[in-house]
Every structure is written in structure tokens, then in C-alpha cells.
Amino acid sequence: MGTIIETNNLRAYYITNAYGVERTVKAVDDITLRIQEGEVYGIAGESGCGKSTLLRVLLNAYDPPLTVVGGEVVYHLDGERVNAADMTEEQQRDLRWRTISYIPQGSMHVLNPVRRIRDSFHDFISAHRDVSKAESFALTANYLRDLGLPEKVLASYPHQLSGGMRQRVTIALATILWPKLIFADEPTTALDVVVQRGVIQMLKDVQQNEGSTLVLITHDIGVHANLADRIAILYAGKLVEEAATQTILESPRHPYTRFLIESLPSLDSREERLSIPGRPPALDRPPSGCRFHERCPLAKDICKTIEPALIEIAPKHFTACHVVEEELSHASAV
Amino acid sequence: MPQQSDGPKTPPPAPARQDGEGSQRLPLPDSSGGPRGVLLQIENLSKVFHIRQGFSSQEFHAVDKASIVIDSDKPEIFAVVGESGSGKTTLAKMVLGMEAASEGILRYKNRVINDISSKEMKTWFYREVQPVFQDPFAAFSPLKRIDGYLFETAANYKMANKKEAPRYINEVLSEVGLTLAEIAGRYPNELSGGQAQRVAIARALLTKPSLIVADEPVSMLDASLRMSIVNMFRNLKDHSEVSVIYITHDLATAFYAGDRIAVMLRGWIVEMGPTEQVLGNPLHPYTQNLKTSIPSIRSSDAWNEKIDLAVIETDEYTRTGCKFAGRCPAVMDICHDNIPPNVQHQGRSVKCFLYEDDGAPTSQKVATPALG
Structure with missing residues (x-):
């Protein structure tokens, strides 16, 4: 099983220029990911974190003001490496629906x-x-x-x-x-739980019958838990954590992911659950350093100025956090 | 300012407080023979819509003989859950006086809501009962500053005079975790969804209501903001003595926040009782179905069996027997032609032939409607 689609340092910004006021919204900022053939790859994050923008770029279906300012999207089709930006209209039309399909939001x-x-x-x-x-x-x-x-x-x-x-x-x-590659954008968001379960069941059937690759975008961690093999957590246009579903749910490392998982209400207990303080940042003026530092209870000085890199903290478990990185270097030094 | 009542039985309630600072509980009239200490009384309430197709007309019960009682002595969060098209919103609209009931009893503080004059609706009812809707951005005009709504509401209900208004509004905003300085002069699009919803709730709180009807207040919000709103409802109940009818399709937050819960299916309340019992140990097959359909984040609980879904919604509404018979795993012959009775079983009321009345007193007053 090889990679079917990859992005390298992808940057996609909304660039608008109205009455001489230029505005840049950095919706997807430096994202590198590899999606394997036959897997269900979940992308999670709050609204406005760049999920849908990322999807549009992956689908190669975007128009100005959305502009890819850096990086690339590469498809691996029948052993061939195809850069999405180099495809002609005709090639794209040929690809869509037959090889790559899309289940839009709503x-x-x-x-x-x-x-x-x-x-x-x-x-x-x-x-x-x-x-x-x-x-x-x-x-x-x-x-x-x-x-x-x-x-x-x-x-x-x-x-x-x-x-x-x-x-x-x-x-x-x-x-x-x-199709070999299916993208689904919030396929169950407007539905209630019973119907949602039926829809997820069906997506699973479709994916398993033909061994297709499914890229699933939703903010609902519960849906990811039941469907995805791997989950990527997006925050303010950045990939902050990526790991196998089990790992993300049971031992999340990034403080944002931890908040996200811990704040989920469940039918096990009615104990008070903490909500994440603050609100997601506006992407036209993202915070300096780590984009989560304003809401992060663990934030240190370094988080305010230097952007953390996405590092592999355990096999196939990536996270971008200074605090986690520091803990790890301490542990290895001892 | 004596108020004129249109209700045939009940005398008008005492005039509301003058200064906005006094108790928000109006004394209940007790001469009516109605139950005392009841905030909201819903009994056998129905709403019938007619659907015309060509020459034929079909009756369609959006809410069918619902009975709910909310006491005024002890504030509570009453959750109403069900899938889309189960009648949750129609029920809310009737409670808010926005939709006239077709049949049954609907009283707020012993006054028949349908009979309250339009003047009194404005001066009394909407001071007492306030709505919060799903989409905060649809509730506020994008062209108006958001604090304007708060000042307007405060002035309309004479909650504070001009000089005191900012202080009073700030006080109410602090209950939802905001300050006036944060939102002053801002337009709705400058607020996040969670903030806008908090302002919407603060606006509802300005009149010092006794009951808030919240229709899907968190379904537009992200997971991280969702809990902050639900936590706020819990705080309001504990500290401001406001009862909340919390309508949602999200069982997890209903369980988290609700003291009692009613599960609706195609206009029926199929199971109702204390949340811990109903969701902890659901009896009705539909509630069981709902509970097992909540996506769990523990992978060991992933769904194994398949479920059936309704193909065409109106088929279920117009079904003669139990409306769940078409999808019920425990369906019996009797279910296809007969409407199941409401029985009291294990401390809750459940509408299903599987259970027999165990006669145990429930923690709530449920009128048992005579069903054919």
C-alpha cells in the first residue's frame, strides 16, 4: 500500500483586495501530510481552522481568492506521480467522479x-x-x-x-x-444520532467493499472514532497532531487535542467538564509563535515567539508543541 | 398597572415588580383549583397540521398528546431529545405562544397561554418566558450593533432606567461570562459563534425570566464552545433560579445538563423521567436505539449491528399503531394496529407494549391520557 495523495509544505491563503485594503487569511499554513491507499484518514478541527480549505486544495477545486502560495499537492495514480497544479482541465474532468469523488457539506x-x-x-x-x-x-x-x-x-x-x-x-x-479516493466534508453534521449512524455505516461499507481511500472531514470526534484509521488535528490552519485513531483518543499529547478529547460529554458521567478557554483565533492575524498559546494553560515564553515544528514523538505519532518536545528531551537526558 | 386576564378561570397574576431588583417569582393565584407550585403545565397537548395534496387532505400530528409538568419550586433543566422531525420545535413554539395548540391544556403559572391577550404577552408573558434559538447570527441583524439589543430589551421591559442600564446589563452579561466593554459597539459578525450565543442568552436573561426555552442552542457551535454554553445553563439553574427547557438532538449534552428528559418520536413522548434513569437504563426500544447510536470515543464500543432507518418521514407520522413499529427490533403483532399506552415503569413513563404499569410513584406528575 503506497501513498495515494500527499502535500508538501502546502500553503493556501485567501487573498482579497477590496478598495485598496489587502487582507490575507492564512487558512492552510505549511501542511505536510501523506494519505495511504485504502485508509480512512480523518481531519478534525473547529470551524474556521482550515479543514474545508484544505479539502478544496486537495481536490484541486479552488478559485481566487483562495490561492496556493507555496507547496504542492501530488496524486499517485496508477504508479504515476501527478502534480495537481500541472493538470489540464480535461485531465481533471477525467479524474473527477471516476477516480476522485467528493461528498460535499450539506x-x-x-x-x-x-x-x-x-x-x-x-x-x-x-x-x-x-x-x-x-x-x-x-x-x-x-x-x-x-x-x-x-x-x-x-x-x-x-x-x-x-x-x-x-x-x-x-x-x-x-x-x-x-472511485479510488473519496473526500467527505462533514457528511453527518446536520443529522441526528440514529441517522448519523446509518450514514457512517454506509460510508464504511462503501470504503471496505472496494478498498477505497476515504478522507473524512468533521469536527465530531465521535464520528472519527468510529470510522477513521488515522486522525489529523488541525488548529488555526496548522497541523498540530497526527496519529492512529486509538492513540489520539487514548493518549493525545498536544494540549489542544487533550482539551478537545476531555471536553467531550459522555453518558458515563455527569461530572462537570471544563470547556476550552478563549476562542479560536482569526486567521488574518494569527497569533505569533504557537497559534494555540493564547488559550493554552501550559504556555511558556518560547511558545509566544517561536513556532513549534511537527516532530515524531513516538512511532507514527506527530505533534507540534514546545512543551511536549521539552518533556521528551528531559526524559531522554535522564 | 393591573392586568386584564382573558382566561376564564384564573384571576390575573399580581403585577410584576417595579424596580427590576425584587424577586422574580410572581405569587401564584390559588383560587383556580389548578395545581399549585406549577410553572408550566402541559397536558395531552397536540398540534395538528393539514397537508393538502390535490383534493385530499391529510392530518398530521406534529405533537401528539404530550404531557409535561415543570414545578416552580425547584428550577430544573428539562431536556427534550429526538431526531429531526420528531416535534421538538413545534412543542417549543407552542410553549412560547408562537403556535396555537390544537388540543389539550397548556398553562404557564396557571394561565392558559393561548388565552393571554397580546398586550399581556408583551408586558408579562415574554418577561417570564424567554427563547434562545439555534443560530445566534440569525437572531441578530448584521446591520445593528449587538449591545443595542440589550439596551432595547432592558428599556422595553423597564428593567433599568437609562442611567442604570449599563450597570444592569453588565451585571447580566457577567452571568454568561462576558462584559459590556467586550461587546460594546460591535456588530454580530465580529463575535464568535459562542460569544454571539452568550449574548443571545444574556438578552433572554435581562427580563429575569423564570423559564428559558432553548431550541438547539449548541448545535451550531464547535465542540470547544459547546460545553461552555451547556455549563452556563447548569450555572444559571443553580444560581439564578431559571428553569430551562433544553431542546436538542445531542444526547450527550442532554445527559450532562438535563435533570429530566423527554424522548420524542414523531410527535409522541415515548419515554420520560429522570435523565440518569432514562439514559442510564433506557426501556423504550427507540431510546435504546438512540443511546447505542451515540458515537463513542472508546473504540471498544464501536457499532456492530446494523440499524434500519425510516425511508419516508410521513409514513411514520401516519402509521396507525406504534410509530416505531416499522423499525423496532422488538416489534410484536399488537404494535402494528394499536397505540401503546403510557405506563409507569421503573420510575419513568414509557409508551410501549413491552412494559406493564408497576404502579411505582414517579418523581414527576404525569397525566395518563386515555388512549384508544
Whole structure:
């Protein structure tokens, strides 16, 4: 299993210039990651931390004001290294939906309200493959049956379906051509727990049936816990921690991750839980040094001035924190 | 300023305090024969909508015979949970007087909410009962400074005169962890979601209400801010004697904050009782389903079995028997054609044929509606 997509020191900024006032929002700042073939890679973080921006750059689907100012996104397709920035329009169109697919945020609203579900499926399939209506209907019916969706969905209009069913239809739509790489942006955010569970179950099925790679973006750690193999924690445009799901949940090291995990309420206890002090920083003027230092109870002087580097503190466990780094060097010195 | 009551039975409540500093508890009229010490009484409350399709019209019970009682002696957080389309918001709208009830009893401090005159709604009811909504940015106009809302509310309800207003507002803001200096002169877009929601809650607190109806107050917020709002509700209950109806689809925060909980499904309250009992040991198959669907962060608890989802929402609303029969793992023949009764079982009320009334007194007053 090799890498399927990688980024190297990726920087993507929103650069606007309105009435001579220039404003730069550093939404993705120096992010390096490698996503392996066949894994579920979770990206977690609060709103405004750059999750969706990162996804747009990974998908190579961005327009100004979002600009990639540094670094690169590289796809590994059939043993070939393809730099996303060098692809032509045609190559990209060819790639999308067949090799790379995307389940957008709020995707239950993407279905055409005046077309039956099966017609929407035909529209999408016929755009990429030369199929007759009967063939695409058969393909769709088969696929939905495999995923356990009821047949009557096909003849329905979107408004007749419940939110969770619409969401699952959209996921089926995005994956019917068996893409190798699926991006999902907050696929369950607007849903309640029972429906959310059904949707996650289905994403899991799709991913496992074909061994696709799934990049899952959500702020809900609970969803990551049930789906992701590895989790990356984003804070204010920076990758602050990355490790296997188990490691992130059981022994998080970065203070932000620790807060995030510890503040989750659970049905085990009603004891008071602390919330993270302060608020996420604005990305047009990010704090100096470590971007978390203003909210961090462990912050030292060095955190205010020098940006911590992402280091491997244990095998395949990366974190960017001066305090953790210091503890480690102490431990190794003793 | 005597107030005129439209209610047939109850005399008007005593006029509210003059200075805004006195007790916020109005003495209850006791001549009505109604229960004493009851803040909110909901009994067999229904809301029926009609859906027209061509020539046919279909009845649609968004809330079906709901019964909830909230006492005034002891403030509590009453959580209402359920999936989308379960009638939670319709229930909240009726309590807030924004939607007229179709059937049943709905009284606030012994006054029938539907019968309160529009003038009294403004002068009395909305001073007592305040809403907090899901999206704080939709609650405030983007073109208005956010502190303007606070001064306006304080002036409208005569909570403080012009000179005292800033001090009073600052006092209320401190209850939600903000200061007037922090938000003065700022527009909503300059605040974070958590701050804006705190201001929305502070605005609701300005009138010194006895009841806050919060409809999904944290679902727009990030995990790190979510807990700060929920913690704040807990503080308000303990220190400011405000009862909160906390409507949410997030079971974990409902468990964390709620003293009692009602689980709704397609307009029905299927299980209701003390939160620890209902969520600790759920009896209704739907509540059990909800509980096991909470994504746990312990990987050992990952979901194993598959679940069924409703395909088409209206199918469940118009089902003749139990509305959960189509997805229930414990479904019996009787469930398809008969509406299950509300039974008292293990200290809570549960609407399911699986259980028999054990006659144990519950910690709450639940009217048992006669169901066919």
C-alpha cells in the first residue's frame, strides 16, 4: 500500500483586495501530510481552522481568492506521480467522479428537486460513461440494493425522502463509479444520532467493499472514532497532531487535542467538564509563535515567539508543541 | 398597572415588580383549583397540521398528546431529545405562544397561554418566558450593533432606567461570562459563534425570566464552545433560579445538563423521567436505539449491528399503531394496529407494549391520557 495523495509544505491563503485594503487569511499554513491507499484518514478541527480549505486544495477545486502560495499537492495514480497544479482541465474532468469523488457539506441539498432519483443517477453516470437509460437504471438499482437502500427510493423525488435517506442517496451517487479516493466534508453534521449512524455505516461499507481511500472531514470526534484509521488535528490552519485513531483518543499529547478529547460529554458521567478557554483565533492575524498559546494553560515564553515544528514523538505519532518536545528531551537526558 | 386576564378561570397574576431588583417569582393565584407550585403545565397537548395534496387532505400530528409538568419550586433543566422531525420545535413554539395548540391544556403559572391577550404577552408573558434559538447570527441583524439589543430589551421591559442600564446589563452579561466593554459597539459578525450565543442568552436573561426555552442552542457551535454554553445553563439553574427547557438532538449534552428528559418520536413522548434513569437504563426500544447510536470515543464500543432507518418521514407520522413499529427490533403483532399506552415503569413513563404499569410513584406528575 503506497501513498495515494500527499502535500508538501502546502500553503493556501485567501487573498482579497477590496478598495485598496489587502487582507490575507492564512487558512492552510505549511501542511505536510501523506494519505495511504485504502485508509480512512480523518481531519478534525473547529470551524474556521482550515479543514474545508484544505479539502478544496486537495481536490484541486479552488478559485481566487483562495490561492496556493507555496507547496504542492501530488496524486499517485496508477504508479504515476501527478502534480495537481500541472493538470489540464480535461485531465481533471477525467479524474473527477471516476477516480476522485467528493461528498460535499450539506450534501442532502445537492439533488435536483424536480428530477426523480433514478434520473439524477442517469445524469451523473451518462456524463462519464456511455450508457443507455436502461443500463444506468439497472446499475443504480443494483448498487442501491448492495448498499441496503430500499428500491422505492429510485422513483421518488428528493423532497419525499427523509434527510438521512437523501444523504445516503448522495453518498451512493458520489461512489457509484467506484472511485479510488473519496473526500467527505462533514457528511453527518446536520443529522441526528440514529441517522448519523446509518450514514457512517454506509460510508464504511462503501470504503471496505472496494478498498477505497476515504478522507473524512468533521469536527465530531465521535464520528472519527468510529470510522477513521488515522486522525489529523488541525488548529488555526496548522497541523498540530497526527496519529492512529486509538492513540489520539487514548493518549493525545498536544494540549489542544487533550482539551478537545476531555471536553467531550459522555453518558458515563455527569461530572462537570471544563470547556476550552478563549476562542479560536482569526486567521488574518494569527497569533505569533504557537497559534494555540493564547488559550493554552501550559504556555511558556518560547511558545509566544517561536513556532513549534511537527516532530515524531513516538512511532507514527506527530505533534507540534514546545512543551511536549521539552518533556521528551528531559526524559531522554535522564 | 393591573392586568386584564382573558382566561376564564384564573384571576390575573399580581403585577410584576417595579424596580427590576425584587424577586422574580410572581405569587401564584390559588383560587383556580389548578395545581399549585406549577410553572408550566402541559397536558395531552397536540398540534395538528393539514397537508393538502390535490383534493385530499391529510392530518398530521406534529405533537401528539404530550404531557409535561415543570414545578416552580425547584428550577430544573428539562431536556427534550429526538431526531429531526420528531416535534421538538413545534412543542417549543407552542410553549412560547408562537403556535396555537390544537388540543389539550397548556398553562404557564396557571394561565392558559393561548388565552393571554397580546398586550399581556408583551408586558408579562415574554418577561417570564424567554427563547434562545439555534443560530445566534440569525437572531441578530448584521446591520445593528449587538449591545443595542440589550439596551432595547432592558428599556422595553423597564428593567433599568437609562442611567442604570449599563450597570444592569453588565451585571447580566457577567452571568454568561462576558462584559459590556467586550461587546460594546460591535456588530454580530465580529463575535464568535459562542460569544454571539452568550449574548443571545444574556438578552433572554435581562427580563429575569423564570423559564428559558432553548431550541438547539449548541448545535451550531464547535465542540470547544459547546460545553461552555451547556455549563452556563447548569450555572444559571443553580444560581439564578431559571428553569430551562433544553431542546436538542445531542444526547450527550442532554445527559450532562438535563435533570429530566423527554424522548420524542414523531410527535409522541415515548419515554420520560429522570435523565440518569432514562439514559442510564433506557426501556423504550427507540431510546435504546438512540443511546447505542451515540458515537463513542472508546473504540471498544464501536457499532456492530446494523440499524434500519425510516425511508419516508410521513409514513411514520401516519402509521396507525406504534410509530416505531416499522423499525423496532422488538416489534410484536399488537404494535402494528394499536397505540401503546403510557405506563409507569421503573420510575419513568414509557409508551410501549413491552412494559406493564408497576404502579411505582414517579418523581414527576404525569397525566395518563386515555388512549384508544
